[in-house]
Amino acid sequence: MKMLRIAASSLLSLSLVSFGCDSAKQVYNPPVEQTAPTVLEVDGDPFLGKKAIEQGTLGETTSHHNAFSQVSLMPKPPVEEAPYRNRRRMDLDQLTASLKTVSDGLEWTVNGQNQFDVLASTLGKPDFNTITSEDLDPSAMFLKFLNDASRDICFQMVERDLQRTVSTRVLFKHATPEMTMANNANAIEINLVYLLKRFHGMSSVASCDDCDEDTPNALGPELQQWVWLYQAAEHVSSSPVDAWRTVCVALINHPDFYMY
Numbered sequence: 001m002k003m004l005r006i007a008a009s010s011l012l013s014l015s016l017v018s019f020g021c022d023s024a025k026q027v028y029n030p031p032v033e034q035t036a037p038t039v040l041e042v043d044g045d046p047f048l049g050k051k052a053i054e055q056g057t058l059g060e061t062t063s064h065h066n067a068f069s070q071v072s073l074m075p076k077p078p079v080e081e082a083p084y085r086n087r088r089r090m091d092l093d094q095l096t097a098s099l100k101t102v103s104d105g106l107e108w109t110v111n112g113q114n115q116f117d118v119l120a121s122t123l124g125k126p127d128f129n130t131i132t133s134e135d136l137d138p139s140a141m142f143l144k145f146l147n148d149a150s151r152d153i154c155f156q157m158v159e160r161d162l163q164r165t166v167s168t169r170v171l172f173k174h175a176t177p178e179m180t181m182a183n184n185a186n187a188i189e190i191n192l193v194y195l196l197k198r199f200h201g202m203s204s205v206a207s208c209d210d211c212d213e214d215t216p217n218a219l220g221p222e223l224q225q226w227v228w229l230y231q232a233a234e235h236v237s238s239s240p241v242d243a244w245r246t247v248c249v250a251l252i253n254h255p256d257f258y259m260y
């Protein structure tokens with residue numbers, strides 16, 4: 001009996017020891033080696049969050065910003081616009097005023113009504129009810145009505161000049177209706193130079209500093225195409241008056257007249 005108690009006591013002791021060892025193994029954590037915190041430096045000095053870092057240099061001063069070193073922090077510069085704009089046509093008010101200026105007061109009228117006023121809505125003039133801005137593109141419809149206006153006004157100019165004295169004429173300023181390329185080519189060229197300045201603002205003096213205002217050759221190639229037009233019109237019609245009317249219509253329909 002005594003031996004049984006000793007054996008039981010020994011087993012209990014062994015069990016407690018074994019349990020204690022197993023518990024110690026489960027809860028034991030080895031010590032973690034402590035390392036000093038990393039201190040960031042800027043230009044050799046500790047970075048404490050007070051020293052400013054220049055924009056765009058983060059990747060060069062702190063290692064943890066290397067991934068952003070190629071990113072610019074500055075805004076994109078504004079895109080510079082071209083120093084010129086696209087040409088556009090005159091609006092109807094400007095066109096009416098220009099036609100009156102070059103023709104010395106004439107307008108495109110039918111039964112006493114200015115046709116640009118009648119066609120205002122058709123040509124897109126704003127009424128500020130349904131349309132608030134005018135389309136200034138030279139559309140096919142605009143060019144069609146401009147051609148009609150040029151023919152009407154140029155016919156009026158020719159008929160009126162034939163009734164005026166030489167000093168008050170507008171179209172036959174330096175060449176009379178009787179002059180042709182055969183008998184007075186120089187006067188016709190001088191009159192073309194005058195008309196180019198009146199209708200297109202093209203001055204001969206700007207192209208030739210040593211030339212007089214009405215020197216024919218001052219405009220060079222620009223003048224030659226108009227000389228050719230007059231000569232061709234005179235050859236076809238056999239009439240200097242019809243030739244000048246043709247030149248008048250062409251001057252108004254040319255983009256240098258209605259575009260700016």
